[in-house]
Amino acid sequence: MKKTGRQAGIRCPIGLFPRQEAEIAQLTEAINRAPTAAEKAPWAQALMEAADVLLACERYDGESLHCRLCHNFSELRRKTAALVISAARLGR
Numbered sequence: 559m560k561k562t563g564r565q566a567g568i569r570c571p572i573g574l575f576p577r578q579e580a581e582i583a584q585l586t587e588a589i590n591r592a593p594t595a596a597e598k599a600p601w602a603q604a605l606m607e608a609a610d611v612l613l614a615c616e617r618y619d620g621e622s623l624h625c626r627l628c629h630n631f632s633e634l635r636r637k638t639a640a641l642v643i644s645a646a647r648l649g650r
Contacts (some may be wrong), residue, residue, distance in 0.1 A: 567587060567643075568627050568628050568631075570624065571617060574611070574617075575612065575628050578608055578609075578612050581608050582608050582609065585601050585604050585605040586604075586605065587601055588601040589601045590622065594646075595642060595646040595648075597645035598642050598645075598646065598649075599647075602640075602642035603643060605636075605639040606639040609635045610632075611615075613629065613632050613636065615628075
């Protein structure tokens with residue numbers, strides 16, 4: 559099935575989200591390609607750091623739907639990366 563129309567996106571007033579989103583997408587792909595938790599862990603650590611950049615945004619506006627979505631996605635990504643790192647530690 560082909561998607562039509564424009565995809566909805568998070569509009570960031572300072573352009574931070576799209577820059578970090580590109581890096582996060584690459585890191586997520588690297589995590590998915592790695593065959594073991596131990597090999598995923600360094601990518602997951604980098605993903606946590608990329609999410610932390612968004613979570614530390616000084617222009618965060620709790621009244622903005624876009625800011626809240628960015629923050630919520632970043633929290634979920636950080637938690638997911640932390641689980642990957644925990645799994646790698648358990649496998650040692």
